[in-house]
Structure formats: structure tokens, C-alpha cells
Amino acid sequence: MRALRPARYAATILAAAVTGIALGAGPAAAGVPIGQPMSGKMTYYTDRGYGACGTPIDASSQDLVAVPAAWWTSANPNNDPLCQGISVEVSYNGRTVRVPVRDKCPSCDRTHIDLSQPAFARLAPLDRGVINGITWKFVR
Template sequence: MRFSAAAVLVVLSAATAGFAKVSMSKSGDATFYTPGVGSCGHQNTESDMIVAVDIATIHGFPGAGANPNANPMCGRKMRVTYGKKSVTVTVADTCPGCSVGSVDLTPAAFKKLAPLSKGRIHGVKWTLL
């Protein structure tokens, strides 16, 4: 059976696009941290609106492989909600100490939900956009 290069390209494009459209919602705690070079390979600062996702979730995300810089969660937007407040952040790092569903935010992002003096907030919900 012969396939044209165009047909193969269409199938591969559809498969790859499927990873990018995976939706996910979870809940857990949120903390904050001082970022640097994240596991997605980019330098981040405390004023950036980024999030580090628990290691089980990011490593188990469809399409995840050995190279964390190429993880399909990297660069995705996420809405994090605590009570009636929410913040939109970009996935840029992994949180090895976070339990499943919990996230680590930059101080700037955390302050949109609660004062830094809180340290840890419970009952946070998040959704990939």
C-alpha cells in the first residue's frame, strides 16, 4: 500500500494537534517559589505570571517525553482559581515537591489570589486553557 507524502503529513499533523488540545482540570494547594531557569527551558523571574505543575501531572501529560523542554504542557496557559479570584499563568516549570493537582506560582501570580503571608492556600482549582 502506498501513501503520498501529503497524506502522511496530514495524519502526523492531526496526531500532534491532538496533544495541544488536551484539556485538564485539577485541584489542590498553591504555594509560591523563586523561579529561575524552569524545566521548560526558559529563564523566569518573580514578576512573571508562571506556574510550576506537579511532577506526576506534567510527566504524565499526553506527548510528554524524556526532554522536559519539549513537554507539550510547556507554554500552555492555565487559569488558577481560589475562591472568587483567578489568575491566568503560563506553564513554565515542574514542582517536584507538589502533590498531584497542586501548583507552585511565582510571587506575582500568587499575590493575585492571596497575600504572600498566607504561604499556602488550599482548595485551589486550575484548568488548562
């Protein structure tokens, strides 16, 4: 019977690793590089409804950002560390905005963010649609 305990413990650790549960480390916030500048591109969207954090959003009137799916670490995005007070600070052409993470962008690569329409408009004209050469970072 004693020989089974280490096997069960190893199986539990393996199951936790496979499902992405960090033992003793809390939420996988370590996967989000807080404060690390990234270069990429931005677009905007105008969706209404519920964002990935489980709260109502209106991207045509509220300041918010949808971040790439690659940065989400929880199977249930409502419980993701990104929904726990994380914002994105975006800089372009001498202007900077800070917007809360409220949604996920499934089609965005790791350095592409999808801003709400009003946040995008504070950085560039809406008719540009896609802006390359931005700098952005996750902030608390």
C-alpha cells in the same frame, strides 16, 4: 526473513510504548486534561534561572506556574507539550489568574501547583504560604 519483519515491528511498537512515544498520535498532549477543573492547593516560589521549558524565568517578578512532574510527558521537558502554549487558570476566593507553564514542580502531587510570587499575590496574601481549596485547569 519474512518472519523477522513482524517481530521487528512488534519490538518497535513495544519500545515506543516503553519510552512513551506515541505512534501516529503526535506529542502526548492527550495526557494533559485541557479544560478539566481540578481541586487542589497552591504555593509560591521565587526561583531565578532557567525553567523546565528551557527559557529564563524569574518567579519573583514574572507571572508563571510550575506544574507537577506527573503532568510532564517528555523525557526532555524542553520539548514537552506543556511548554507549547499551555497555561494554567487558577481560581480562589472569587479571583482568577491565568499564567503560562514555564517550570516543573518535582515535589508537587498531581493537584498541587507552584505559582510565581506575583501570581500567588493576586489570589491571596503571601503570608498564607499554602492555600488549599483552589480550583485550577490547563488551558490553551
